[in-house]
Amino acid sequence: MGTGRRGLITAAVTVVCAVTVLAAPGTAFANPSPAPTSSATPSPTSTPSAPPTPVTxxxxxxxxxxxxxxxxDAAVATDAYNAAEEKAEKQSAEIVALAKKIVQGKKKLKKLKDRAGAAAASQYRTGGLSDEAQLMLSDDPQEFLDGAGRVIQGQRATKGLLAEMTRAQKDLELYAKDASAQWEKLEANRKAKAKAxxxxxxxxxxxxxxxxxxETEEKERLAELERKAAQEAQTEWLDSGILxxxxxxxxxxxxxxVEFATAQLGKPYEWGAEGPDSFDCSGLTSQAWASAGQGIPRTSQAQWQQLKRIDTKDMRPGDLIVYFDDASHIGMYVGDGTMIHAxxxxxxxxxxGAGSMPILGVVRPGT
Known part of the structure; x- marks a missing residue:
């Protein structure tokens, strides 16, 4: 293994929190071999390379x-992506609904204007005299009395028509304003989604x-270290007597x-995925509860913020365990100190193990 590999491990030791593109890979963890001589044939006195230095x-x-x-950090960014996507979907739906209202509002306003136009044409046909004037010129007392009622109704209808036209026009202006605001929010969330x-x-x-x-052997040792760290955390959690x-x-x-979640065992993690072939952590929990007839927020942070919080000692299978201080991971408790997660x-x-990561808290969908 060359200096590139050794440099990579050293960088991981000294800059654990950095997100960097590390040194180019070599071939083995070892000190560099002596530089070759210019001779076409190897020197009979040359010494063999030092054995690879094992990774500690x-x-x-x-x-x-x-x-x-x-x-x-990828999980945090995934939550941000999922939240932006969810907002964008809601805003798109709201824009579609507003567009329908605008179309309906325009049709309604046209009908009202047609009615107003018909009323104006009727007045023109009667020589421009108002209903009141025509009534006063009537010689028939009964016709006068019958007409008086029609005049009052007509006055009310005219006022109502004008008021309805005014409301329809204001509604259209409001819908257009709301649609413009939603477009701006949608664009902002699209940018946030792309950034995440x-x-x-x-x-x-x-x-x-x-x-x-x-190398393969190093990956196996690394996996063992991961299992050991998780086991130690779980043991400490169980030793508290929580079960x-x-x-x-x-x-x-x-x-x-729980049945839905366990049926997904073995399916790959994929950030932003909600099934059916792959899931991220909150995609699994949200779809599991959706299958049980209970809609819950899409992201782990929103699930933590919006669902009912309960004491860990009171949790039951189906409850969701939220991990890390920033609620960046979530799993579902299935009983016996075990949880299922992506x-x-x-x-x-x-x-x-339910305690294999730092627990922030427990939330309960439904009742």
């Missing part, structure tokens, strides 16, 4: 921590590049949500 567990641990941060998408790709590419620099307090039973809705790129929907 400390260096692999630094790589693991860096990968955790890269994928965590670029950040997700950057974080994932950096993580994949870092992992690609490792002695958790005894809630799933509701009918919760059971359906972990990160390169992984599949899987079961894991």
């Amino acid at each position: 567990n400390e260096e692999l641990e630094a790589v693991r921590e860096k990968l955790d941060r890269l994928y965590h 998408k670029a950040k997700v790709k950057k974080q994932i590419a950096a993580a994949e590049k870092l992992e690609s620099e490792l 002695d307090e958790i005894d809630g039973e799933a509701t009918a809705q919760g059971k359906r949500a 972990p990160r790129p390169g992984r599949t929907v899987t079961l894991a």
